[in-house]
Amino acid sequence: MQEEFLHYLWKFRLFDTRDLKTTVEGEPIEILKCGEPNSDSGPDFFNAKIKIGKTIWAGNVEIHVRASDWEMHKHQQDKAYDNVILHVVYQADKELRRKNGERIPTLELNERIPNNIYQKYLSFKSSRDWIPCGKQIKDIDSFTLNHWLDRLLVERLERKSIPILESLKQNKNNREETFYRHLARNFGLKINAEPFELLAKSLPVSVLGKHKNSLLQIEALLFGVAGMLHPSLTLPKGEGTHDEYFLQLKKEYEFLKNKFKLKPIDSHLWKFMRLHPPNFPTVRISQFANLIYKSSHLFSKIIETKNIKAIRDLLSCETSEYWKTHYRFDKQTPLSFRRGVGGEVKRFGDDAISNIIINTIAPFVFIYGKEKGAENYVEHALELLEKTLPEKNAIISKWKELGINAKNAYETQALLQLKNEYCSKKRCLKCSVGARLLHPSPSLPKGERESA
Template sequence: MLFTEDFLHYVWKFRLFDRTDLQTEDGEALEIFSTGVHNTDSGPDFQTARIKIGDTLWAGNVEVHLSASDWQKHGHTTDNAYDNVILHVVYNNDLPLELANKRKVPTLQLKDRIPAELYARYHQMVFGNQTIIPCEASIGSIDGLIMQNWLTRVLVERLEKKSTAVEAALVINRGDWEETFYQFLAANFGFKTNALPFELLAKSLPQLTLAKHKNNPMQVEALIFGQAGFLEGELKDEYPLKLKKEYDFLRKKYSLKPIENHLWKFMRLRPQNFPTVRLAQFAALIVNSNHLFSKILEIKEIDALRNLFASIKTNDYWDDHFRFDVPSKPAPKTMGASSVDILLINTLALFLFSYGTHHKQQYYISRALKLLENLPAEKNNITDDFVTLGLKITNAFESQALLELKNNYCNYKKCLQCGVGNKILKLS
């Protein structure tokens, strides 16, 4: 048989082996009351298990190996953390186990006790020739309630992981939620292509500096375009020349150093998504929003949240420009609905969740999940693949969960840790 130790963990955890006439390798009757709590950190694999060997009831740890000899190979013989192991569960008992204190550890061998059908399902998922995900042949038939429950758990995992970055930034920003939100919002304004330069821009230009000039849109625009490095070369039009004049003064006043202009990417972007247009929109948002994160904590209606971004109006110069000094046909530079929704998904929902988690307020966590439930599903290669496998994706709650499922479970074939994989393996 070809399988990993994780498979044996799975078989033991869910008792998916023939339990008829269970005996240790020494011939003593074995009864399992509890397989224990699966330990994914260092130490024995399962803790606080309860078993009966002969007439004696034991409580303690269980260690699982493919072969009994792995105990020595893994260095457990000299590790005191394994002294209270009450049962050694192995596929192949190739070596009797004796601890340093001469105590023999009872061993249960699972060879010939694992159902062939269970192994066949496992082998097909983990070692098969699937093109999209390991369980692509079966995922479309999974009960909707089971799928929804698992997606909820996976989505929370995704938000918890992303929240660690928020917490780290919050420490650097001395607990300032407004500044931290501003930095993350800026990074997401660049979407994937220009996320890095937008993030560097925000970190080089504190929100408090911009706040001092909220009543002067030209100065806010000058600070943003200047720090972005777009006012360094020769300029021709009146508008960018005015920005440069303002920035030269403010740059000295605040001892600012612009980021490298070459970091911004224009290639393979639609003109509406050029970084210059996004910077103009970002500047307009800064001008028209005061204490933006505080507003978001208060606003409950999704249309009102959308309007914070959809209603921003850039400087008139951008009505017929996508870049400085390069005229273009007149075109509105408002943010499209899909761009706004991406910001709501990646920034607002995350910060509502993070804020609720940080302050232990379920209200904001629930609002984050509700927001995702009311936003349309993202459309990308991953969601398209899941649709072809028979899944219906109705909102961003599900699409975000499926992104997490694909990137952190399916890609690594963590079928044994996946609620969907578990269900498929245990189908009768």
């Protein structure tokens, strides 16, 4: 028997509640309110209301597999457990008393648990399928699934909020700087996320803002601090470069480096291998520079832009002219790889823009709304995801195979949360889908039905 299963049974009263009695005195027990689950330290359920004998008690409920677990967990030494009004156990193997000698009322659930529910639970826990309920999930009703996806999306946004809030604290609540750093990390995709973030940390957005009217200077600052403005990165040892664009950037950077006391990051951090050339960090940095050039105070502009098309247009940045015919410094793109006589316009693509909206913009708008107590911003964050096309990845493809077809990024993000935080960890009893499949029509007390 698992304690988490007993929690589930107690929360939804999925046990035989007829003729309940305490284990020692045999006093009748009536459950008026099971209480609210406690995810922190202390008793398992708080604010319960239980009638024992002729007295109605209000307080906490603690649940264990065996009564003796109370002492094994040293609850008798913890004042947080002094106001436990009922000890619910699977097996009452020991009589327990409080410090003052009073017995702790105990309810034993052994022989009261429906075997069919327990067997379903065991099958979920032992399942080796991609998700434990893979064979049954198609039977779940749309209301339960959609309501659960709504809650999962908020959970995911709250989880994504944690590193952002930590960054805000480190940056003394400077939202522009924090947004710029997280945006930069997102620009780097997974493979170059770390060096992009390090680049942004080494080059404050305020410095770029001082040169917002010059794309060349913005590129010089970014490529320079990225450690890319030295010939050894692209040329054989000892050779120089006659690339005019490179020399212009280098000249600008040498001046600006001294002016702002900048230090470049290690150029070897950047990864080019196994990347499609349009995703090379050189191309991404030029696109990022173009975005900074197009719009200073990016966070302020994004937060007040309610139209998703306007946001996508803002993020639709392209490289400078040089990168239409290059992927790396001093190395022209072969003519056979180019599109058009003048070279290829390397624009930040639709999928990349969606990735930014999902992983940076929506979480920042969500946090802003939460911090300001402004529900319209929270709703806007959800709407941005609702109006963004569904992501394409292995997890979403597997959901599709199971008959769960996501219509937008709102649903793909919720499904990612479901898989990663519930299915993979087999937290079936904490999942609305799992709880419903374990007991399709639970007879829940009024006021607790919404939790199923």
